[in-house]
Amino acid sequence: MSEYIIKNGHVFDPVQGIKGDKKDIAVKDGKIVDKVGSGAKVIDAKDKTVMAGALDIHAHVAGPKVNAGRWYRPEDKHFDSHKKPGITRIEGGKSIPTVFKTGYEYARMGFTFAMEAAMPPLYARHVHEEIHDTPIIDEGALPVFGNNWFVMEYLKNNEIENTAAYIAWILRQTKGYGIKCVNPGGTEAWAWGLNCLTIHDPVPYFDITPGEIVTGLMKANEYLGLPHSFHVHQNDLGNPGNYKTTLDTLKLAEGIKPKNTFGREQVLHSTHLQFHSYKGTNWGDFESASKEVMDYVNKQKNITIDTGNVTLDETTTMTADGPFEHHLHGLNHLKWFNVDVELETAAGIVPYIYDPNISVCAKQWCIGLELALFAKDPMRCFITTDHPNAGPFTRYPRVYAWLMSKKYRDERLNTFKNADKVIAGTHIGGMDKELSLYELACMTRAGPAKALGLGKDYGGLKAGMNADIAIYNINPDKFPSSGAEIEKAFSNVAYLFKDGKICVEGGKVVDMGKKHTFWVDAKVPENKQVMHDIREKFLRYYSVNENNYPVPESYAPHQHIITVDATKA
Amino acid sequence: MNTVTLTVKKQPELYLECENVNPDAFAGKKAADIAKLGAYQGKETSTLGDYFTIAGEAGATAADTKIVINGDCTKMKYIGAKMTAGEVVVNSACDMYTGSWMKGGKLTVNGDVHSFCGLAMAGGEFVINGNAGNYLGAAYRGDWRGMSGGVLRVKGNAGSDVASFMTGGEMIIGGDVDIHLGTHMEGGKIVLKGNANRRVGGQLVKGEIYVFGKINVMMPGYKPVGEKEMEVDGTKATFVDYIGDLGERHPKRKGETVYGHLYMKK
């Protein structure tokens, strides 16, 4: 395997606290090393920015609802499906790119990892078929548990150990990475056309509340000592006044301590917080609650968040929050897709246009940016667009530019149709903060890597770490004055190293690399009760046989298996 | 306004994709440059010069460019598609996508057109002096934005699924139409001089359909609410006013429900 030496780049690495100093990075056999031989290929990074490969902690990039969103929206790519010269395949889709475009575009932007944010266990085989076909980037997937019959029945009686044993079984069957929870209880209620809007609403027939589900899953997560924490999409997403429910949910983490061997410090990751930080009682008096929410997050050390930035595009919303999508369809009347998944979850899809001329959309744009700008600890706040819900991930460069240039975001803010109304209902107008490259490295590299329990090998440039490296055409000494330039620089890396191999050069994909599928194998004490319950449920309620449920090995040819042992718990 | 004249000199074996035959692509080009523009049959890329003799030169902009096409274009797709200005006159029948996604200018076809013509037309004037196929002025698959502006005039008959998802603009059909006229319509105006087969205005939210002839089977979701004396496309007549589709959702304006209207000439 070849050796490289990346010379004279401005290095930004929160793992080592390096803030733009000129430093050489040596690469050998897929790892970052202290030094390499004289034969090493030299990469001139003079006047360039060098960071670790970025990690997307929350994106919908593979699986049944993502794909439904693709094929039921031919109009999303009728004029946007092209093959670029070179080794790449045809790339289609604006709001939901095909698997090929997904891999290429992430790589071109300097990403080396993306976490599929919601995997219905019954559809795990589909998720992994798509991950298998997505080039270059490493991926993992989070199975959803928040409306799972086993989980609700165990937690009703506060049986953390059984819950954990079941979760461990599911992670193994589905090659899953951690515990995702979407609209706890609300999605099961949706199977009857109902919902749970607070953490106290009882779940029909299951005699449990969303709050109990959240607490139980958090405890089960720490019982198992998984690399990632409990990852939640709270109840009442997208409604004015929902920040109260958001705070109620976050407070459930108080007093719960992280227990793991991966250096992870949070016990709860609150995702696409923008959608959960709304004040007001209706869309008329709708206002930003980013301050209230971030004030709490900033002082609560065992919580991490991601933003869910609205990019003001036409996109396709999709979530396991079935009732929300039905609600959204009632608002915009665009084509509604819904799937309820037996014993486990549901999903909905509705196209949505974030129109800058509509003040609600403009305020949502403000709130997303405010979250990142209010964040005191960039290692606990990560930038996402909840792809494709608030906008396609291909817009990250523009979001970065808005966050790094007050001028750029004010240009946008002041040209909104109802700018005054928008500014009055939000904080952004008065915020001068501009993110630094170092903070960006925290929010897109070191931070998400640490929160996912991957901090030892990913998200940094320390010797011994995996050689996933992004080199951008940005000279920190002459930082681009225009937002458009910042966008351009982050859209196409000068170089992307993946596992020590150059996969992108000058924005062009030159190598498909060797993508890995990350999953967690959790060892738990033998649990006859849970195994019996599983057999029983498959015999009586599932529509597939237990033996046809697991994801076959062949679906993940290059596995990166992280093992945890909870037998001594 | 400069005129470029294209004369067909060779027929494609399959169908020729002529996405470059429109004033926007020709603007600022001399005959020789126009001849170099691409034309496609499957994976074979050739040039307009291979299929047409090209005379004259285009104006500086689309607006001052006129294109006249002579010879048999029955197997040519995308003529005038996406044009934003200028004029195109085709003295022949054309294949699919003629005048689709048209934004401005004037397109005249002195012959029949196949299916998917005038798709999602947003502006300009499109005149078909023959018959039209299916999905005339409809939306592209999956899109809820069909014809939104401009005027589309057909002298003869049109096929099925005409003006699906229409949101604006005006369509006048001189002859008859097959099934499904104005399905999912949410605005705009359709004038049908002849007869409709079945399923007129199904799932219609908003908009107006005027029918001078007969409809084989009326949709159950339509209900007569009175008569109106009106002048429609130059003809004065009494029309029975049906509101509908009563099975579909309808917007409210100032508390009042806004229905779609189907006007049947008495």
Add this chain to the structure above:
Amino acid sequence: MPKEITDVICPFCGTLCDDLIITVSDDNKTILGCKNACAIGAEKFNHQRLPGRVKRPRMRQADGSYKEVSYDEAIDWTAKMLVKSRKTLMYGWASTSCQAMSIGHEIAEKVGGIVDNCATVCHGSSLIAIEDVGVPSCTLGEIKNRADRVIFWGCNPAHAHPRHMSRYSIFPRGFFTVKGHKGRKIYCVDCRYTDTAKCADEFIQVQQGFDYELLNAFRTAARGEVLPDTVGGVPKEKIYEIVEDLKSARFGIIFFGMGLTHTMGRNHNIDIAINLTRDMNDFTKFAIMAMRGHWNVTGSGQVLGWQYGFPYAVDLSRRDQARHQTGETTSVDLLNRSEVEACFYIATDPGAHFPVDAMISSSRKPTVTIDPHINCTTEISDLHIPVAMVGVETGGCAYRMDNVPIETRKVVEPPEGMLTDEELLTKINQRVDELLKAGA
């Protein structure tokens, strides 16, 4: 000593039953028995050992007879045909594995093919409708566990999906449906009094071709508006009565089939049925599902979906872009208009299932058919390449009618030296690469 293989997936219809038990001889060569399968599924497994099965490719001769050729010759002929043709119809895929499809798409992208699957003459109409208005649906287990109103509209599972009613829709007892059939009200809407109708609590006979009007009447009634005295032969009183009963459901489901997709209006019949389902969700919980026919036609749509963003009729003929327009890039239209120069059929039999005019057009073009058995299409093709039966002699992923993927199982060895779809397509792909490199 014969052995039993359990949890075997049935590669016949979209129900994708996964509880078959197949007995095979100890040399893994012969299927001796088949439990739990329906009559059709059982026949498929029996077919594996029928005498006279073709084991090597066959090339048609000038005199119309067929001569055996080697796999290498067949692969070379196929690759050359694909590379030469400016536009090739690559149709079928519904009876092969998703893994095989992937390789096929790679070939199509290189040679300029139009990839279309059996939905094109089956549930293509449904896919158009879903593209237009979406679809509120669910997995089959949800029906079993929750549904108390079940409507079969223009579908006949008793004949087309024989175990559907017992596994999911009418008879099974589930978590919230402990009474099974007794707890469910079954409606059947059809122009014929089918065997499915005979299992229903209520049969509504609609005049053939009037489904759209009747569904419009259902929606109109649901909004409390007036109706004509009869719609499609159904009295308005009956329509109001049914709509009220549907509103009182806890969980309702509409299953539909060819009765809607093939009749006048095609996609619009499904479109409005979906809209009725959507309306019903304002009153209670309702879902709707297409009764997909071929066991893996859904899978083809899924793979095309994640690779190109369209469910079928994917036009890659320009090689630098993917396009999709039913009515233009759909197989029957391409053949009617003679818009392709060659035909590549795999895991399907258009000869039996396309209208004759389309096949006459097809028979005038160079044609390769890849199928385990002799069928109508193989006998009008220039070349027939036999392959192992997917789901019987080799595994691979398939998607059920509710889009749930299940990895099918290999139960016996294919005949000596016979290639699988995956192996064959891989070799064709390699040969295509060689030819393109050589600038052929």
Add this chain to the structure above:
Amino acid sequence: MAAKKITLNMITCRTIQQGVGMEAGKTTQKYFDACTIMHMHPDDMKKLGVWKNTNVKVTSSVGSVIVKAVETREDLVPGLAHIPMGPWANRIVPAYTFSTGEPCFKGFPVDVEIAANERILGAVEVLQDACGLIRK
């Protein structure tokens, strides 16, 4: 006095026998028996004056095919006829798709006349015959 020729509304659908026959093999007797029949309503048979299990010639806008008239199990209304899907049915199915990709498998008019002594072609034969691949 029975009519020489009657016009019916034709639909082509799957039957379980057709499914079984198809999986048994397109060239098998099972398939032939399952697909070379036309289900008719007794009233229509009377109108045409045709006995059960008599061969009839069915003609649509695209062509003709010989099949065997049978009394239906799955009741049809008078005026509606059904031939199971397969090469025989498709010999008369109009290929017109209304630009949807789906031909007119269901709901097209056909003329039916008695053809007691005409032979029903085999599955491959009926297609090869149409494609002009049979050397006469």
